[in-house]
Amino acid sequence: MSTDAAVQPLAVTGTRLKDRVAIITGSAQGIGYATAELFVAEGAKVAIVDVNAELAQKSAAVLDGGKGAAIGLACDVTKHEQTEAVVKAVVDKWGKIDILVNNAGITKDNLMMRMSDADWDLVLNVNLKGAFNFTKAVVRPMMKAHYGRIVSIASIVGEEGNAGQANYAASKGGLISMTKSVAREFASRSITANAVAPGFIKTRMTDAIPEDAKKKLLEKILLGRMGDPLDVARAVLFLSSDESSYITGHVLNVNGGGYM
Template sequence: MSRLTGRTAVITGAGRGIGKAIAERFAAEGAKVAIISRTEANSNATAEAINTAHPGAAKGYAVDVSDSAATAALGKQVLADFGSVDILVNNAGVTRDGLALRMSDEDWDVVLDTNLKGAFNLVKAFQRSILKSKTGRILNVASVIGLIGNAGQCNYAASKAGLIGFSKSLAREFAGRAVTVNAIAPGFIVTDMTNELNDQQKEGVLKQIPLGTFGDAVDIANTAAFLASDEARYITGQVIAVDGGMVM
């Protein structure tokens, strides 16, 4: 696998779960990867694991993506370390679930600031380098919840629906420089969140999935690797649902 050889990718929320799986796959495809997480412990752990298999491929960084100034400073550091960035994967995300009638301003703001504003901050930090790249790619990890909504997640659904609109608008703006921008909408993927569901809850979710099983982070990583490669050069402004048929 060498579809991304010679390219540098920045991946947020890469300390664990889907982001980590994407980073590992990109490194296996030959890319250099900047691992972004809220904590140094998580980002460095992912970078070390990748470097064990692919020496010198990864470096870890810690930042709160909702912080515009901190993200801008991070961008300068990553560019100083790697020289350029070709691929950006906005994967960082949080949840603060609750019914709209009881949702606090803080719970709304934290989710929108991280999931949506965070993606905007990262694009601002790296857009010049990506626009100069002959293989520029931006991938935004949304969610099927952004397509269909979900009771108790109006903040999360709004952030992911916003991320889809953001992706489509950027795709139009950046197309003139041959930069593609797409969104991936995962369904129920085996993560820390799904592990917290009890058997009855899992059974209820599985009834909504035609393929009858949860997805794996590798399923998202496979899709991301394809969209970041030359094979997907003519795909932009799209939302790719990776959900076992949950949303059709």
């Protein structure tokens, strides 16, 4: 678990996701890994899905610890046939899929006048089409079970925009709108769809931001600190559990008051 001093220890019950099966995309590291770690601690079986096969398998092995609670699967989320193959592999192994967390995402930042078509297309394909592909793949087994939790990782940028991130903002804004449409389409099958919109979270990506830029970003955050991946993971856990059974089509902001 995270050791950030600002993040208080969470009382893990080991039962909030007992016997649930989850797919978490982009989960070999960062926010996705923190979420997978928390899910396993709460009793879930988790498929660590990542474009990097070696990293996915290593991360799954660490989480699993010989308990049979995690597997690592390689997948390019932009490829429909690969997302279908992952879903089939998970169902074949564990018999069902209860939870999907659409976390896979990338950035290719540039001012719009300098942004290439390739960088626009790549970000939209990974961040938005990837979530579409996986959502479409999991809803069939979820409908058969008459149960499902779909949580997509959006962003503060998808709500307020950001200079130099037109592609990323469009992908995350689209993900929020898609989440609401999915909520409307599948509510009658007891499938909920929600989004978590993180703000300024300490990850490898934000570690690369120059210190002066970080200082300016922190000045906008009411709580005065960067978020930790565990802050986001806790929100995802809540929306993936039975505690959120009457919540769907919602966007849960996890940004320390950076956007309201």
